[in-house]
Amino acid sequence: MPDAVLVMGVSGAGKSTVGAMLASELGWKFYDADDYHPEENRMKMRNGVPLSDQDRIPWLCNLHDILLRDTASGQRVVLACSALKKMYRDILIRGKDSAPLKCEESKEEKLGEVQLLVVHLSGSFKVISGRLLQRKGHFMPPELLQSQFETLEPPTAPENFIQISVDKTLSEIVTRVTETLKMK
Ligand SMILES: Nc1ncnc2c1ncn2[C@@H]1O[C@H](COP(=O)(O)OP(=O)(O)OP(=O)(O)O)[C@@H](O)[C@H]1O
Numbered sequence: 125m126p127d128a129v130l131v132m133g134v135s136g137a138g139k140s141t142v143g144a145m146l147a148s149e150l151g152w153k154f155y156d157a158d159d160y161h162p163e164e165n166r167m168k169m170r171n172g173v174p175l176s177d178q179d180r181i182p183w184l185c186n187l188h189d190i191l192l193r194d195t196a197s198g199q200r201v202v203l204a205c206s207a208l209k210k211m212y213r214d215i216l217i218r219g220k221d222s223a224p225l226k227c228e229e230s231k232e233e234k235l236g237e238v239q240l241l242v243v244h245l246s247g248s249f250k251v252i253s254g255r256l257l258q259r260k261g262h263f264m265p266p267e268l269l270q271s272q273f274e275t276l277e278p279p280t281a282p283e284n285f286i287q288i289s290v291d292k293t294l295s296e297i298v299t300r301v302t303e304t305l306k307m308k
């Protein structure tokens with residue numbers, strides 16, 4: 125069985141909501157990658173500017189270190205993180221060696237791979253933008269959704285992934301993931 129589940133997708137796909145429910149169902153630790161963005165990244169998004177690779181790579185290296193530390197000590201984790209590109213998911217799994225830029229932030233000397241099941245929450249622009257417009261009190265402006273779809277590289281083989289439609293109910297999504305984990 126994988127040591128960690130990555131719940132990924134564009135802004136508003138339901139990563140935080142599904143991730144928290146799933147972690148509680150499994151009794152695993154939950155991390156929301158949004159809580160680890162440096163203030164500069166939040167400021168950019170708040171101002172309607174999409175993040176670049178340079179903005180995201182140190183953030184992803186840091187998240188890899190956290191996942192590796194936890195899973196190496198036997199702690200299983202659920203991470204909600206956009207992880208829009210294949211390269212970003214590779215960094216989450218393998219750390220700074222998969223990054224095309226230097227990851228000064230990563231102090232982790234130990235190299236290792238996180239055994240990850242990727243859960244891609246996938247949906248139409250129409251459904252997801254509708255949800256974002258309803259959502260209150262979040263720093264991510266709905267206008268950035270278009271750039272999130274443009275950046276998205278949906279996972280493909282040989283990545284260890286499942287894709288679930290955001291049109292399903294939250295409990296259907298969580299059940300699909302827990303059933304998949306039992307088979308792995
Ligand atoms: N399957 C679902 N069915 C109905 N509503 C949903 C579903 N998934 C999420 N939502 C709702 O959609 C909104 C966006 O969800 P959420 O904040 O979890 O997305 P997110 O991917 O974490 O977004 P962000 O990356 O911007 O933080 C929330 O109001 C949430 O309650």
Ligand SMILES: O=C(O)[C@H](O)[C@@H](O)[C@H](O)[C@H](O)CO
Nearest residue numbers: 134135136158175206207264
């Ligand atoms: O990679 C990114 O562009 C970011 O992680 C965004 O996806 C936001 O953090 C998230 O959607 C906040 O709402």
